[in-house]
Amino acid sequence: MRLITIEENPYNAETPMRELSRILTPTELFYVRSHFDIPDLDPAAHRLQIEGAVSVPLNLGLKEIQDLPSRSVTATLECAGNGRIGLEPKVPGVRWAFGATGTAHFTGASLHHLLDRAGIQDAAVEALFIGADRGEVEPGRTVAFERSLPMSLTRHADTLLAWEMNGEPLTRLHGSPLRLVVPRWYAVASVKWLTRIRILTQPFQGHYQTEKYLYEREKGTADKTPVTTMRVRAVIARPAEGEVVPGEGVEIAGMAWAGEAPIRKVEVSVDGGRSWSESILGASPSEYSWTPWRLSWSPASPGEHLLVARATDAAGHAQPLGQSWNAQGYGNNVVHQVRVKVR
């Protein structure tokens, strides 16, 4: 199995749905989202600069960062554009189906250790994270991939400066040698190829903060609400779309997650949403990672069946049965459907 390429240039590729039945997504099968050419950074020569509203600006090599107390989190990452492909009317952006997500074990250091060392000034409101990648977002306008976070989130122990993924040094595609990992948030916050952190006294106004990654013209959402935490979602990892299944003992299974609260239930329909059964939830390896779910099914009749899974979180958010349309196509957590044929 390999990643499914969605775009060659810049490289964007999603995880095959059947791989989403394992808790940890192998690194080589973990979706890749890149806005620009992928940097090729030399870990031995890499420097991270911390500047702006700090008492002591820092310029550190990877080794010095790795001397900070280490910490690991198992976290589910998801691209805010996951599920965009089905939106009608169509919207611009990478045409992700449902595989722009994965769960990995990340190791690094709590970001706040580094910020403590630099000494954050009282006037600080946000920290800006700048990647080594850059490119044109419109003719004549070149920007780096850069995103900010509120200071409160930078103090969270599990906001990580990560250098390992699944027990190995970060690979080039996933941000080598250093990336941010922000659990619960759509992965746009988890800046890869991190080279610079700038502490700001005014909210950041850059392209990927104030022009992209906003919910625009979405019913029920204040216009231009920034994309932050992941919306509740379940995916069906098996059976696969179009699979021919036997007349008994079929296991329907997948993962469910939400950025705001734990998963409370995943309901499954085998008749296109007319009736629903509650699936069995498995154990989630951490509060930041998805929860496995499964249901065994003995189909009552042969022929075509439309399977649907619908997750609800403990805060009471349930996935919508229809699309969540917005002009940039983010957070479309419509229920996942899979068509199968019973022998």
Ligand SMILES: Nc1nc2c(c(=O)[nH]1)N[C@H]1C(S)=C(S)[C@@H](COP(=O)(O)O)O[C@H]1N2
């Ligand atoms: N420097 C940099 N960081 C980045 C991006 C990028 O293009 N450049 N893409 C972001 C987005 S939108 C996503 S969904 C995640 C994807 O992380 P992954 O490729 O490791 O799955 O990285 C984020 N961090």
Ligand SMILES: [Mo]
């Ligand atoms: Mo993304």
